[in-house]
Amino acid sequence: MGALSLLIFLPMIAVIGILLLPNRMGHSFKYLALLATVLQFGLAGYLYINFNGSAGAFSEVSTYQYVEQLPWIRLDLGSLGKLEVDYFLGVDGFSLPLLLLSAFVMLMAVGASWNIEKSKKGYFALLMLLNTAVMGIFCALDFFLFYVFYEVMLLPLYFLIGIWGGARREYAAIKFFIYTLFGSVFMLLVIVGLYFSVQNPNTGAHTFNMLYMMNPENYVPGSFFDFLGNANEIFGIPARMIGFIVLFVAFAIKIPIVPLHTWLPDAHVEAPTPVSIILAGILLKIGGYGVIRICLGIFPDAAADANWWLGLIGVVSIIYGALNALAQTDLKRLIAYSSVSHMGFVLLGISSLTAEGISGAMFQMLSHGFLSAALFFLVGVVYDRVHDRYIYNFRGLASIMPKYTAYVAIAFFASLGLPGFSAFIGEAFVIIGTFNAESMNTGIPRWMAIFGSLGILLSAAYFLWTLQRMFFGTTRLKGGEEWVKELKDVNIREQIILFPTLALALLLGIMPSLVFGVLNNSVLSLLDLVTPYL
Amino acid sequence: MISLTHFLFVSACLFCIGLYAIIAKRNSIMILIGIEFIINAAILNLVAFGRYDKINYSGQIFALFAIVLAAAAVAVGLAIILNVYRKYKTINPENITDLRD
Amino acid sequence: MSDLLNISPIIGSMLVVLLPFLAFLIQAILGKRSQSGNIALVSIILSTIFSLIFVFAEVWKQEPISANVSWFTIGTHTFTLGILLNNLTVLMQLIVCIIALPVHIYSKSYMKGDPGIHRYWMYLSLFCFAMLGLTISSNLLMMYIFWELVGFASYLLIGFWFTKESAVQANKKAFIINRIGDLGFLLGIASVYSMYGSLNLVELFGKDGLFYSLPASSDGWLTFTGICFFIGAMAKSAQFPLHVWLPDAMEGPTAVSSLIHAATMVAAGVFLLSTVFPLFNQTVLLTIAIIGCITALISAYFAISQTDIKKILAFSTISQLGFMVVAVGVGAWDAAMFHLATHAFFKCLLFLSAGAIIHEMAHLKEANKLDIDPQDINNMGGLKKWMPKTFILMSIASLALAGFPLTSGFLSKDAILISAFEWAAQLNGLYFLIPITLTLVSILTAFYIGRLIFKVFFGELKIKVERIHLHEANLSMLGPMIFLGICSIFLVFSWNPIAYHHSFILTGFSITYPFAEIHSLHIILPIILTISSAIAWVIGWNWYVKGKYPLNSGNKLLDISMNQGYINEFYNKIFVKSTLNLSKGLYWFDQNIVDGFVNFLATIVRNLAHFSAWIDRYIVDGLVNTIAGTAYYIGHLLRWVQNGRLQNYLGFAFTVVLIGIIYLIIK
Numbered sequence A: 001m002g003a004l005s006l007l008i009f010l011p012m013i014a015v016i017g018i019l020l021l022p023n024r025m026g027h028s029f030k031y032l033a034l035l036a037t038v039l040q041f042g043l044a045g046y047l048y049i050n051f052n053g054s055a056g057a058f059s060e061v062s063t064y065q066y067v068e069q070l071p072w073i074r075l076d077l078g079s080l081g082k083l084e085v086d087y088f089l090g091v092d093g094f095s096l097p098l099l100l101l102s103a104f105v106m107l108m109a110v111g112a113s114w115n116i117e118k119s120k121k122g123y124f125a126l127l128m129l130l131n132t133a134v135m136g137i138f139c140a141l142d143f144f145l146f147y148v149f150y151e152v153m154l155l156p157l158y159f160l161i162g163i164w165g166g167a168r169r170e171y172a173a174i175k176f177f178i179y180t181l182f183g184s185v186f187m188l189l190v191i192v193g194l195y196f197s198v199q200n201p202n203t204g205a206h207t208f209n210m211l212y213m214m215n216p217e218n219y220v221p222g223s224f225f226d227f228l229g230n231a232n233e234i235f236g237i238p239a240r241m242i243g244f245i246v247l248f249v250a251f252a253i254k255i256p257i258v259p260l261h262t263w264l265p266d267a268h269v270e271a272p273t274p275v276s277i278i279l280a281g282i283l284l285k286i287g288g289y290g291v292i293r294i295c296l297g298i299f300p301d302a303a304a305d306a307n308w309w310l311g312l313i314g315v316v317s318i319i320y321g322a323l324n325a326l327a328q329t330d331l332k333r334l335i336a337y338s339s340v341s342h343m344g345f346v347l348l349g350i351s352s353l354t355a356e357g358i359s360g361a362m363f364q365m366l367s368h369g370f371l372s373a374a375l376f377f378l379v380g381v382v383y384d385r386v387h388d389r390y391i392y393n394f395r396g397l398a399s400i401m402p403k404y405t406a407y408v409a410i411a412f413f414a415s416l417g418l419p420g421f422s423a424f425i426g427e428a429f430v431i432i433g434t435f436n437a438e439s440m441n442t443g444i445p446r447w448m449a450i451f452g453s454l455g456i457l458l459s460a461a462y463f464l465w466t467l468q469r470m471f472f473g474t475t476r477l478k479g480g481e482e483w484v485k486e487l488k489d490v491n492i493r494e495q496i497i498l499f500p501t502l503a504l505a506l507l508l509g510i511m512p513s514l515v516f517g518v519l520n521n522s523v524l525s526l527l528d529l530v531t532p533y534l
Numbered sequence B: 001m002i003s004l005t006h007f008l009f010v011s012a013c014l015f016c017i018g019l020y021a022i023i024a025k026r027n028s029i030m031i032l033i034g035i036e037f038i039i040n041a042a043i044l045n046l047v048a049f050g051r052y053d054k055i056n057y058s059g060q061i062f063a064l065f066a067i068v069l070a071a072a073a074v075a076v077g078l079a080i081i082l083n084v085y086r087k088y089k090t091i092n093p094e095n096i097t098d099l100r101d
Numbered sequence C: 001m002s003d004l005l006n007i008s009p010i011i012g013s014m015l016v017v018l019l020p021f022l023a024f025l026i027q028a029i030l031g032k033r034s035q036s037g038n039i040a041l042v043s044i045i046l047s048t049i050f051s052l053i054f055v056f057a058e059v060w061k062q063e064p065i066s067a068n069v070s071w072f073t074i075g076t077h078t079f080t081l082g083i084l085l086n087n088l089t090v091l092m093q094l095i096v097c098i099i100a101l102p103v104h105i106y107s108k109s110y111m112k113g114d115p116g117i118h119r120y121w122m123y124l125s126l127f128c129f130a131m132l133g134l135t136i137s138s139n140l141l142m143m144y145i146f147w148e149l150v151g152f153a154s155y156l157l158i159g160f161w162f163t164k165e166s167a168v169q170a171n172k173k174a175f176i177i178n179r180i181g182d183l184g185f186l187l188g189i190a191s192v193y194s195m196y197g198s199l200n201l202v203e204l205f206g207k208d209g210l211f212y213s214l215p216a217s218s219d220g221w222l223t224f225t226g227i228c229f230f231i232g233a234m235a236k237s238a239q240f241p242l243h244v245w246l247p248d249a250m251e252g253p254t255a256v257s258s259l260i261h262a263a264t265m266v267a268a269g270v271f272l273l274s275t276v277f278p279l280f281n282q283t284v285l286l287t288i289a290i291i292g293c294i295t296a297l298i299s300a301y302f303a304i305s306q307t308d309i310k311k312i313l314a315f316s317t318i319s320q321l322g323f324m325v326v327a328v329g330v331g332a333w334d335a336a337m338f339h340l341a342t343h344a345f346f347k348c349l350l351f352l353s354a355g356a357i358i359h360e361m362a363h364l365k366e367a368n369k370l371d372i373d374p375q376d377i378n379n380m381g382g383l384k385k386w387m388p389k390t391f392i393l394m395s396i397a398s399l400a401l402a403g404f405p406l407t408s409g410f411l412s413k414d415a416i417l418i419s420a421f422e423w424a425a426q427l428n429g430l431y432f433l434i435p436i437t438l439t440l441v442s443i444l445t446a447f448y449i450g451r452l453i454f455k456v457f458f459g460e461l462k463i464k465v466e467r468i469h470l471h472e473a474n475l476s477m478l479g480p481m482i483f484l485g486i487c488s489i490f491l492v493f494s495w496n497p498i499a500y501h502h503s504f505i506l507t508g509f510s511i512t513y514p515f516a517e518i519h520s521l522h523i524i525l526p527i528i529l530t531i532s533s534a535i536a537w538v539i540g541w542n543w544y545v546k547g548k549y550p551l552n553s554g555n556k557l558l559d560i561s562m563n564q565g566y567i568n569e570f571y572n573k574i575f576v577k578s579t580l581n582l583s584k585g586l587y588w589f590d591q592n593i594v595d596g597f598v599n600f601l602a603t604i605v606r607n608l609a610h611f612s613a614w615i616d617r618y619i620v621d622g623l624v625n626t627i628a629g630t631a632y633y634i635g636h637l638l639r640w641v642q643n644g645r646l647q648n649y650l651g652f653a654f655t656v657v658l659i660g661i662i663y664l665i666i667k
Helices: A003-020 A027-050 A095-112 A120-139 A143-164 A169-197 A239-254 A263-270 A273-298 A300-326 A331-352 A355-386 A402-415 A422-440 A446-471 A480-486 A492-510 A513-533 B004-024 B028-052 B058-088 C009-033 C038-059 C087-110 C117-136 C140-158 C165-196 C201-205 C219-236 C245-251 C254-263 C265-275 C282-305 C309-329 C333-368 C388-402 C408-427 C429-457 C475-487 C504-509 C519-545 C556-562 C564-636 C646-666
Strands: A065-076 A082-091 C065-074 C077-085
Touching (some): A003 A027, A003 A082, A003 A095, A003 A120, A027 A120, A120 A143, A143 A273, A169 A239, A239 A273, A263 A273, A273 A331, A300 A513, A300 C564, A331 A355, A331 A422, A331 A446, A402 A446, A422 C140, A422 C165, A446 C165, A513 C065, B004 C646, C009 C065, C009 C077, C038 C117, C077 C140, C087 C475, C140 C265, C165 C219, C219 C265, C219 C282, C245 C309, C254 C265, C254 C309, C254 C333, C265 C309, C282 C309, C282 C429, C282 C564, C309 C333, C309 C408, C309 C429, C333 C388, C333 C408
16 A cells, blocks of 8 residues: 555545444544544655655656556456556645645644534544545546546535535535536546547557546547547537536636636535635645646647636636625635635636746645635634624724734735735746746736736735724624623634644745745646647 | 006005105104005005906915015014114114215 | 954845844744833844944945845746845945934834834834845845835834724725735736846846846837836835825824835835836836826925824925935936935934924823824924924924935935936926926925924914923934934035035946036026025915914815825725725625526526426326326216115115116107
8 A cells, every 4th residue: 555545545544433433432533533634644744755856747657756556447348448447646746735735724624623513423524534535636647536536525525514514504515516516527528538539558448547648649549539630529619629628617616716606605604614624725726736637737739729718717716706805794705705816816827838827826726725724714713702704793803812813914914915925926926927928928918917916906905904894993893792701812722723824824935945846847847748739 | 446556556655655755764663664565565466466366366375475574574674773773872764874985 | 253253245234134033033922021122122233233334334336246045946947035235235225224223212212101012113123124125135026025025014013003993094005005016016027027037136237137138028018017117116105196105104103104104115116216227218217207206296285284293294205205206217316316315314303303292292182181183283383492402303304305505405305306407408398397396396395394393393382281291302212313313414425515426325326327417507406496495484484483374274275285185085986986896796796697697597407397397297197197087086976876875775776767667668
């Protein structure tokens, strides 16, 4: 059993443990989950440190590290050829930082779940199942395996939102589930199409191996998704473009982009704090990761054609999300919309197809992972105390919760891209990369960078406005004296969770090479794959 | 001169009265009496038609049989009514509808 | 020992930057336990010493030095962290240190007893770190980082009294408007990066730098880049139309205003313009000159009628920054830096003096339980009697501001004005509007600062109280003021009180102007300015001291000036309100159209499902049920006969027989 398998299935051991333990030992579930996530984080950190970011082609196994490849399903389908599904894991500079992020956010989420009272057994079992699925998604290099993990991820989330959520939890859970399923069902069609178009050069069998899908030579001539000289069309759109669009929509729902974002505010608002943390910290990153690994990796030709539209969607998401955040009166919803805006930078950066832009996008994903998780946690802190999140019900919190205010201010400033924090590096390089795209002739015009930068301005506006409305001024609370009693400053447990998160954001902002060192060669190899089609 | 027709007429009247009693009366004993009426109407007809058999008097003999049978029937009928009364505390046939589906 | 003192300029300048940061960290960790501010004070003293001895003395008028270490690599490009020491940067660093030091000393007694004083020192150290880092950054990205950090520190300090609603409004406004400038700066960086592939200042603008060897991709983009950088400078240096944050920023403690919002941070814009000066082409330079000129004019106009002592000084700062920007615009960025240096001292002194006055007025207010605004000059008057030293110091600073001979301001202002005239003389025509406007502004400057002095120090105290507890500020406040007062004299900058060419700053930069020198101007212009300033003071004396004020309060021009040209209201209405409305509208759109569409789809699917369920139930299943039902009803048709009544049965039987008989009969 390789390191990655251990990373993926460690939480499963916790699941089995949780399910076997009797209910009266309910208090031990969280310790079990904590143990699993701590081990997982340690393991991920170990892998991260020992990663050697050597260069290589994006479609070569040798580029990936900690590779595990085992035959999984082998079926002789007669005239349809042989079915080949592998248990194929491996990481490169794109997936490894996200693995580490996921392990960290999971740790945070377990910490945030400390006071869960409602059916602990189911809760922690589902949380750990989700953990397994998420890890699997980032490790899988076989498309079938990827899809399995992708779908497995939905199930625990549905229940976590639908059972432990807020007032409109059923609505939010169903909306989230159907939205994501809508994307992934069509993804399945493309996967099947790709399967029939790609052959394993060694065995001649059709394969789900993603790396084979990235290499034009492995395509069956004349097949539906054939790389070169493909004349297949659906509704007048070239087949490969259709494949790209369908996969993009599937992942774009996850990112999310405008106008496919409406599941997000509902899901975030209704989900319990730990699940919000996971949603914002990990789930959205799966979208960005999918676009990089799959849309760009398998359909580089279509990506090179469509990146103008991707960039436009990114810019629209940035501005639209930011303006919507400005209109919110519910703190959690405000942060949910700010996520839409910040994830727009990711899409814009990816679409620029420049090293700066893609690196910036990856960095932005990591930074947003930490920061949005911290922000949702901070909302959870005040919500736990008075069960209210309405901005205008609070005023002058700084006087009664000085430490909390300091944490909020740091998280807000970090999120709005104050230099020294990670979001700045991400956003600045997305903008620089996008601006640079015109010199590189990748088809992204400079005005997109200019409009995208408006998002940075607007993020300052909504975060500072919130800071001014909720935290500064003379103390005036809706709940009066009662709330003042309830609103105690952050306790030790909360500080243990918050401090490392914000410290990490700071560390990454000061030493971006921690990420770029791992990432850089993968970005270059991805660009090698894409640039010939520009 | 009293012809056969007159006998038949009286017999028909007796039958009708009996039939009426059977259908319309709300008392089982009256129904039993109605039945007697009908039997008597038949007996009357037997006797009236007996004149055409002057050798064996089979009409009169059948009449005698019928009278005996009627007496037996009344005995059985009264016993039934008594048992019905015991069970249902009524002898009004309207109220005894156990034959209904 | 000699090894210890042998610190290279690079290490020295690093220490200069890192000491305040260390102070910030220590104070952040100590929190409420460090109230005295000694840590911040020690760090800034050491910084100043290092800056003067190991950096400025070593580098000034010598070859530039720079050192870089790689920071991170993206793609094939490595970004560096580094220090660049040349005349410009070491001068700026020294100015910041020398201004920051007296402000720290002053703050010790000015801020005494404030419940949040531990935060004050922490923020002040953070600001010093960011500002000093900004001055010596060797590449634009690093400069941008410090650029935003000074904005952040300024945000924290403006909102220092965070329970005051106006303060938190002001700091939000300051940060957001500075963000606009930051975006300009960022886009400028992106543009430079995409054109030249480097952000290092030496690589770009050094001898045979990329800027000179690589042609720009197009003139349009060069203009764009220049404008972007200028927008950055505009926001930081409070140029019209982004000047609105600075008057509001006066909500912060006065010591902060003197350091950040008068002397150092707001000058960073001018510093940036000087740094990237080669980038600017003619179009951009002209834009810079025009904007600077408009700023100088309107803010001088607004300053005339303000009643808040700090707001007058704030507008005066904006106006002076306008002067510097014009100097950059006409190509005389050395004059801009010169004025930046002189202005830093006398404006800082003005603010500190104002702080001393406000301090006393606030005591007066508390002692007598009055409901007055301690910053309103209409409440003051005759303070000369109680605070003579403050009066003298403030007068020196005012004379410097007005450009009176023998002061430092005289030299630097002349340098700008004369350069502007020479520049216009070369271009002719409408270009003369700029230097003429500037001359007018100089006169206005003399007038409004005269008004301030007259209203505050002359005449009688306007508020009537029994016990007047006014006295001179204590030594730790007065000392820094005296130091700054000395620095406002010409001798600090030049041995020649009349000709600005001999000042050491200008000789240090020694740039060649693109226009010819006109000698007669150097004599005529100072004389004209001095005389007209004197006239302005005479008028001011008559109006404000003698009480022969000619204007009534309903005057339209006065009204506009008092309300700062209604620019804030205009912005509120046009930008803020419309953005908020747009965001509300978009949220409505999001809820009702985008999400509405999703929910609509869901409703359609649900209704379709209901419909098909209806069909299934009533049509498909209905058919089956109809057949079954028909059989059932037919079966039931005669069911009622079976009612259990013997008599009925008999009756029916009889009826049927009867019917049969009748049938037989009829047949």
